[in-house]
Amino acid sequence: MADLHFLANPARFRRFSQRVMPSLSFATGLALLVGLYFALVQSPPDYQQGETVRIMFVHVPSAWLSMAGYALLAVLGASLLVWRHPLAALVARAAAPVGACFALVCLITGSLWGRPMWGTYWVWDARLTSMLLLFFLYLGHIALSRAYDDPDRGDRAAAILALIGAINLPIIKFSVDWWNTLHQPASVMKLGGPSIHPAILTPLLWMAGSFLLLFILLVLVRTETEIDRRRLEIADQSA
Amino acid sequence: MSNHAVFILSAYLACLVILGGLTIASLSARNKARRALAERGLERPREQRAKASR
Numbered sequence: 255m256a257d258l259h260f261l262a263n264p265a266r267f268r269r270f271s272q273r274v275m276p277s278l279s280f281a282t283g284l285a286l287l288v289g290l291y292f293a294l295v296q297s298p299p300d301y302q303q304g305e306t307v308r309i310m311f312v313h314v315p316s317a318w319l320s321m322a323g324y325a326l327l328a329v330l331g332a333s334l335l336v337w338r339h340p341l342a343a344l345v346a347r348a349a350a351p352v353g354a355c356f357a358l359v360c361l362i363t364g365s366l367w368g369r370p371m372w373g374t375y376w377v378w379d380a381r382l383t384s385m386l387l388l389f390f391l392y393l394g395h396i397a398l399s400r401a402y403d404d405p406d407r408g409d410r411a412a413a414i415l416a417l418i419g420a421i422n423l424p425i426i427k428f429s430v431d432w433w434n435t436l437h438q439p440a441s442v443m444k445l446g447g448p449s450i451h452p453a454i455l456t457p458l459l460w461m462a463g464s465f466l467l468l469f470i471l472l473v474l475v476r477t478e479t480e481i482d483r484r485r486l487e488i489a490d491q492s493a
Numbered sequence: 494m495s496n497h498a499v500f501i502l503s504a505y506l507a508c509l510v511i512l513g514g515l516t517i518a519s520l521s522a523r524n525k526a527r528r529a530l531a532e533r534g535l536e537r538p539r540e541q542r543a544k545a546s547r
Binding site: 294304305306308309312313316351352355356358359362363366367369370468472475476478479482483485486489 | 500501503504505508511519520522526530535
């Protein structure tokens with residue numbers, strides 16, 4: 255926790271980010287290469303889904319990260335509204351487009367998996383609809399944070415939306431249990447452990463790890479940009 | 494990859510376009526902001542500038 259407070263200072267955060275960026279970039283690239291090798295070459299076809307299981311290796315990690323990204327926005331929103339954390343607004347501005355892109359990847363890849371498996375690209379089932387809502391919440395966050403001339407007002411409005419929208423996260427997670435959906439129930443993150451064969455679970459976890467590293471890398475790069483932009487705005491105002 | 498190859502390749506292509514595009518856009522935005530800071534002589538954090546000016 256002390257480390258997080260240490261990083262609350264934007265200048266310190268920028269120095270920390272620049273220090274970890276080279277090794278993080280290398281680790282992300284390496285993890286993506288290994289993950290893609292497992293996903294496209296090493297992994298066998300599923301006994302029911304056949305080769306289309308390979309779509310799951312990008313679809314499922316994207317879904318996890320889009321939900322984790324929104325949870326991060328909610329925590330940052332609370333930090334901004336309650337403690338006026340100086341870096342929270344900048345990280346939220348940086349993280350929202352990254353989370354939105356992962357949500358979009360999840361929706362598109364899910365749709366491309368649905369056509370051969372379900373016979374349709376889209377159904378208005380609870381899981382798919384709540385995921386689409388998450389994507390719109392991300393777009394709303396991005397739009398709200400940039401909607402005001404005063405960036406602080408925009409950041410506060412977006413923080414409130416992030417907190418209210420967080421209600422959607424348990425709905426996405428438990429929609430397959432609460433309602434009768436076409437989408438299959440959880441098979442990795444569930445009580446009793448994963449019910450997937452290790453040959454399928456290994457590439458899934460590699461891709462999830464590499465996407466997580468990519469998410470962190472993108473948020474760091476974009477947060478640095480937000481800090482630089484804020485410094486430019488201050489410089490322009492004082493000039 | 495069977496007759497479903499078009500769906501599998503499209504999914505990976507969509508992933509590459511969206512995440513690759515976001516990566517390129519993020520890096521170019523950071524470089525643009527850094528260039529703008531350098532033009533104003535603000536390329537280093539405030540503490541370092543303060544130390545250097547002492």
